[in-house]
Amino acid sequence: MNHYDKAGALDGAIDAAVREMMRVDPRPGLRQRVTRAIGPRRQPVGGFRAGLAWAAALTIVAAGSVLVLRSPEPAQPPAISRGVTAPPAAPAVPSTVPHAAAVVPPPGTPRAPAPRREPAPESIFGPRADRVAAASLPSPGASGGAPPVAESVVPATETPGGVPAIAPIVLTPIQVAPIAVEPLSVSPVRLRR
């Protein structure tokens, strides 16, 4: 009795055909071909070369980080020369003259090259006296009268380094008045007949 009788002839035929197709051996010499292709020895992970590669990669990353961190700071805006007076620091009075104080960098940090400062042009009103004087006001020393308003101008306070201080900016709250809305008056529509 052959396997056809057991399993059914068709099943047996199918099995036999599949076996015939698939039970085939590879061409001789596969081991040698593979061995030739892979080489004599494989470098395992964690070996000397891998360690070198990792060290090189880390060095490159570290060098790149240092270069990025040491990039020069952006140039500071040039300081406005002395002589500009600021209004007195009062809570309700907003500052009118914007100041840009020269910032002195802390010692030790690399300094940006100092911006070239051109000499301030001579004023057409003559040399500055750190005081504001109105033409309509009597000059100092004039008799009588209240001291000119300008005299009451307090010269700008200066920091020990000779740099005018920036008056604090005081913000006054904005008062919003409600809008008075008048009621609309609509005239009646007249229809033509």
Place this chain on the structure above:
Amino acid sequence: MAESTDRVTGSLEVDDLDLVRMAQAGDAEAFGELVERNRRAVFRAALAAVGSATEADDVAQEAFVTAWRKLDGFRGESQFRTWLLSITWRKAIDRRKTISRWLKLAASSSRNEAGDDMFDIIERVPSAERAQDDILESSELHRDVRKLIGTLPRKLRDALLLAGTGEHTYDEIGQMLGAPVGTVKWRVAEARRVLKRKLTAMGYSNESLR
């Protein structure tokens, strides 16, 4: 060379895992032994996909070389052979996508076609395992069965052929195909049902073949 071979194969108790560890440490000879132990399973898995012995040889060699390169990725969670067969199957599918001769060759009954086809394989490299009663004459029935196998949907054909290699367990086939064992068994049974239906339609029957 002979000494290292004796060292590797002298003891029958050197299992695949030991050979893998040695190969991971860089021992190419140990990997050669793994090739020798798994070459038939790898080749036949490739053959099931590509349908040509020449292509299957190339795929098998590629699979082993890839396995060598990726050996560090093998952690021993599965059998080495299962892992190797997964690599083989992926390589074989990639190869199959570039060739379309399988269906044409399976549908053709001509033995005069140039190049390798399933008919030429049997004559070129007969398996040493084939028993006398398995060396059948190339009957018309078997030719028809082979033709019909080539017309099966790929999922059914792959499962049927892999199950017919005699080298792979259902677990391994499931790993290769990415399907549960139950699905693999169903596909094999369904492939048989489809083939029997078509053979019956061609005039074959259990009674006529006895």
